[in-house]
């Protein structure tokens with residue numbers, strides 16, 4: 001579903017590249033984890049995959065299409081859940097979803113039921129008319145995910161969807177990701193919670209300072225490097241230096 | 245079209261919950277209009293419409309002083325005060341009263357003014373008689389120097405006011421002198437028959453100077469008054485305050501990540517800008533309409549004139565839409581260029597105030613110094629006000645609107661292009 005080779009990105013005025021000759025690929029239909037410490041370049045990589053950052057070098061293919069050439073087509077099939085709550089805080093959840101849904105060109109007849117079904121799936125049906133600013137952190141995260149599911153994306157990319165979320169919300173989100181994957185969709189998500197990734201992902205890529213460190217299935221990697229879990233492997237590979 | 249409409253609806257939901265923004269857009273201009281119209285009411289008022297109290301100190305008690313007092317009273321603009329605290333006036337009290345600012349002017353007619361005028365009239369009549377071969381001589385003596393009617397003005401009174409009063413008094417005295425001369429000439433020639441005398445008054449006015457009104461037939465709006473200037477001016481100012489609301493919204497959109505979400509949805513981004521534009525242009529029109537209502541119905545409640553619209557007001561939508569587009573485009577530009585509200589807000593507020601100042605919003609353009617008049621060409625507010633004045637004051641036609649409307653549309657297009665270019669630059673497309 002994703003093929004990246006020689007990806008390089010240096011922001012204007014930045015001293016070091018944020019993504020430095022990164023190459024990797026994830027197979028179709030899996031839950032993949034893009035892992036790394038703060039500032040490793042996860043968000044930058046995801047932004048390039050979803051077409052938000054257009055100035056980079058290297059080759060990036062998403063769902064078999066070159067990101068630069070088929071940006072619009074990819075956008076239609078992709079769902080991206082940003083790290084921030086990318087919703088209008090003064091609008092209710094339903095108003096937000098209706099707006100984004102209409103921008104996708106979904107006709108009102110199908111949009112209404114779709115929104116209700118998604119709200120129900122994430123336990124927000126009762127709170128659909130509340131303004132987002134009155135939501136708790138976990139509710140905001142769930143609403144943020146719903147907004148990225150309106151076009152029923154074949155590939156869902158999530159940037160730290162479980163960061164700072166209470167246990168119940170987190171559990172609901174992770175269960176959803178599994179189900180959504182079982183429905184035949186691919187998922188790429190970033191996290192720095194390694195036990196979570198270990199349990200969820202069929203395939204992980206660990207990056208540090210913009211460079212790829214290691215890729216493979218969690219179980220295989222743990223076995224190969226003779227550690228007990230992904231976290232120890234991660235520390236072993238990326239070192240103990242504290243990141244800013 | 246659906247995307248534009250959806251964005252329009254979204255902006256509406258956001259706006260109706262933004263009480264601060266709504267009061268900035270609606271309450272503030274209403275307050276500004278009312279206060280400014282009241283404050284500027286006096287300076288805008290013609291002296292014609294005001295009544296002054298004038299002190300009269302008449303030591304002459306002759307024909308000339310009667311004529312002056314009659315003339316002033318007949319003009320209807322002066323109340324003549326001849327006594328102070330039931331005492332006859334004297335020059336000391338007059339000077340102290342004027343100094344204290346209690347009266348705008350005092351007229352002091354010294355003893356001997358009438359006799360001096362008779363004397364000089366006799367002199368002139370004798371001289372004229374000689375030329376016409378009429379014998380005889382009227383009694384006269386050498387003219388005395390230095391007998392003048394004196395006027396004292398309140399030091400704060402304006403030069404135009406002083407000139408008007410001096411002119412009026414000179415006119416009265418000349419008329420009296422002329423009257424006397426004619427009398428003397430008839431006396432010389434032995435024709436005492438006054439019934440055949442020319443109506444001097446009338447003859448002197450046979451050629452006069454009269455102000456012509458530009459729009460007598462249409463609606464009787466001739467001159468800018470405080471309401472006529474301040475209502476459109478501050479309505480425009482209020483419309484440009486949208487710059488603050490729009491840029492604030494756009495920056496919040498970007499910071500919150502909605503911007504990126506919008507960009508990750510397929511379809512031209514320009515639709516979203518159009519939806520935004522449509523909403524704010526309509527909002528601007530509603531704003532203006534409200535201000536017009538305030539002008540027409542609320543101004544009289546404050547004791548001011550009502551805003552006069554006239555027939556040309558039918559064309560107001562053309563100029564109002566252009567003004568609103570320009571304000572919106574400017575807001576979108578500010579919201580695109582700046583990354584934080586702490587940068588954008590001061591820039592937006594200060595630039596709106598400055599552009600208004602050089603655009604003739606605070607005081608009419610004519611009053612500005614020449615250097616600023618040149619600069620005003622750059623201010624969208626100048627063209628906005630010009631367009632509205634064309635309709636409301638000059639009763640202009642659609643073709644008179646061409647210039648202001650095109651300039652405003654050009655400025656809007658330029659701002660939108662700059663916003664679009666900045667946006668593309670930021671996402672690494674250029």
Ligand SMILES: Nc1ncnc2c1ncn2[C@@H]1O[C@H](COP(=O)(O)OP(=O)(O)O)[C@@H](O)[C@H]1O
Nearest residue numbers: 011014018036037038039040041042043044045
């Ligand atoms: N817009 C930007 N301009 C300059 N530098 C940036 C920008 N965004 C991120 N960076 C830098 O790029 C590096 C990678 O950032 P990011 O991709 O956000 O990392 P992660 O998501 O893994 O925490 C960091 O060092 C960060 O400071």
Ligand SMILES: [Mg+2]
Nearest residue numbers: 042043083159
């Ligand atoms: Mg990140």
